[in-house]
Amino acid sequence: MTLRTRFAPSPTGFLHIGGARTALFCWLHTRRHGGIFVLRIEDTDQERSSQEAVDVILEGLHWLGLDPDEGPYYQSKHTEMYLATAHQMVEEGHAYLCTCSKETLDALRERQRESGEKPRYDGRCRNRTEPVGDKPYVIRFKTPSEGEVVWGDKIQGVIRISNSELDDLILVRSDGSPTYNLAVAVDDHFMGITLVLRGEDHISNTPRQIHLFRAMGWEVPEYAHMPLLHGSDGAKLSKRHGAVSVLQYREEGFLPSALNNYLARLGWSHGEQEIFTVQELKQLFDVKDLGRSAAIFDRAKLLWINGHHIRSSSPEQLLPELARHLGMSGVTPPPLEQLAAILPEFQSRAATMVEMAQKCRFLFVESVQPYEEKSARKHLGAGMLEPLTELHSILSGLEVWSIASLEEAFNQVLHRFGIPMGHLAQPVRVVLTGSGASPGIFETMFMLGRDKTLHRLQVGVAYVTPPPNKKHLKKRVEGSGEAVHRLLRKL
């Protein structure tokens, strides 16, 4: 029998990182074993489900590359099938009609909790097979009162739950709609699911669903309950931790390959390997190798892995994202071919695509002023006037604008003033990029191009020119350059 797994989110919110991990493990395990990955939308709760949520989940899965082989199926379209199953169970004596009101049940639970018992329905309607007048009723499953349910969980090992722990669960609500456990069992059966892989918060549902399978005489699938993902406080990931949509990670400049890599390493490992491509994961991942303890989400390591993937990605994979983030940071991104030329210089300098956009932004803006204050104070003293002027002069006369010629020009200035490399490179860097950190200075000048480099040097010269008194300045202004005009206006 071919393996069939399913990922079954309920569309009551976005797909967060924990759900994404469940989907990833399901998908990877299925890829590894040549099975079918089914997507099923669990929208039996019409009140809380929404189409927007479905769309966002689909988009998130697609971004991660976890497209289903089948589906999405919608449970809301299978209502009749669920109800037919429930009625068959009533007919065959596996289920009954319960007319107890919510108030009655709340009171019952309250009493049980107080006396230290596990809250569960007491079965007072157990023999009812017909409605009582027009009194509203729900359909309940008649859980065996004796014995226990045992299954060999592919991750957790043998789990046994005593039937005395189980409630007579509601199959159909008083408004006639099916509930979760009924819908899941029916769908898992009719969709031919052979392996139910889900979070361990579903362990308590498993014996209930197994009971439904048995009552209907269906073959019970295999189960694998994976440990949950926890927030930094050690509790199940929730919105309180700022558990956000996986799409938020795209906005923050993470690569899907990196997110998959990181998520896969939470609860799973392969020797001492840390970096995996999706291809490798598809060949290596198996749920039987999963650990049994919960893992805490660690953004620092995600960042490191993301940096790794950025470094090992081809420009083609990165360019559209770089352009997108540049656009969002307010600069008009140049054509992709032009971006391709500069991208390699930034691959080793960014942990996220957002960071990369920030770091290469200086190439595309009109002005890099105001300079980063600390760097300017440190590197742009009055003493830089002559070296910068000299460099500008030599660069102006350069016939070929290349790394080699720029280096040669630099060396001339260095030699003439007898200063070390750092004493010229840093001031030039601040003047060209506005900050004290950038790719190599020759590469920076080369990428920036002749016009922008010369212009920014000129602006820099003006910046380091000691503030003269106005009279003196006015005299100089006659027939002098743009930069001085600007300086005058500033005074």
Added chain:
RNA sequence: GUCCCCAUCGUCUAGUGGCCUAGGACGCUGGCCUCUCACGCCGGUAACACGGGUUCGACUCCCGUUGGGGACGCCA
């Protein structure tokens, strides 16, 4: 409260009775490289929760304690 699950460095993990004075990775940190920032390279920091067994020998097996998590809905 009841039931279920878990327990190795701060975090992710390797470890399946002797190879462990516990290995790797992130982080933090010292250094190298160096025009800056990264990358890269070399080094350091830091853990078997506790108590009983079993055994010639326990991180590894068993029991208990403690701690953490999950589940107890006409939510999924």
